[in-house]
Amino acid sequence: MAQKDDCPFCQIARGEMDTELLLDEENLVAFEDLDPQAPVHVLIIPRDHVTSDTDLSPEMLKQLIDATQTIAQNQGVAESGYATRINHGEDAGQEVEHVHLHVVGGRELGFP
Numbered sequence: 001m002a003q004k005d006d007c008p009f010c011q012i013a014r015g016e017m018d019t020e021l022l023l024d025e026e027n028l029v030a031f032e033d034l035d036p037q038a039p040v041h042v043l044i045i046p047r048d049h050v051t052s053d054t055d056l057s058p059e060m061l062k063q064l065i066d067a068t069q070t071i072a073q074n075q076g077v078a079e080s081g082y083a084t085r086i087n088h089g090e091d092a093g094q095e096v097e098h099v100h101l102h103v104v105g106g107r108e109l110g111f112p
Contacts, residue, residue: 004049009098013047023070027063030071030103039106040075040082044068050099053086064101077105 003010012019013029022042023030033041044067046060056064065084072078082105087094 002048004098007049007096007098009043009045009096009100010049013045022074023067025063025067027060028067030067033102038104038109040077040104042071042075042103044071044101044103045098051097053088053099056099068101068103071103072105075103075105081105081109083109 003014008017011017012021012031019031021029021031023044027048028044028046030042030044033043044064046056046064048060050056050060053061068082068084069078072082075082082103085102085104086099087102
């Protein structure tokens with residue numbers, strides 16, 4: 001697996017940070033966002049360092065989407081509703097250059 005030493009998400013995936021994993025699978029992990037925007041705000045990341053969603057393989061993209069359903073069910077928002085989002089680039093709000101999918105729910109959400 002290709003990872004970067006200085007990437008905080010790679011460090012989480014390697015277990016080097018004190019972060020509770022809500023999902024721990026072979027190719028991805030999920031954890032709560034440090035700055036949650038809703039009662040449920042979980043990030044799902046590939047274990048490999050992938051900078052952008054445009055670099056994801058179709059298989060990894062499917063695994064990330066499948067993981068959103070698991071997280072939504074486990075967090076109790078599958079029935080009431082949740083949003084998923086991948087920020088691509090600085091203008092979209094991507095702060096860490098490691099692709100991550102947000103799962104947000106637990107309250108009424110507006111757009112964007």
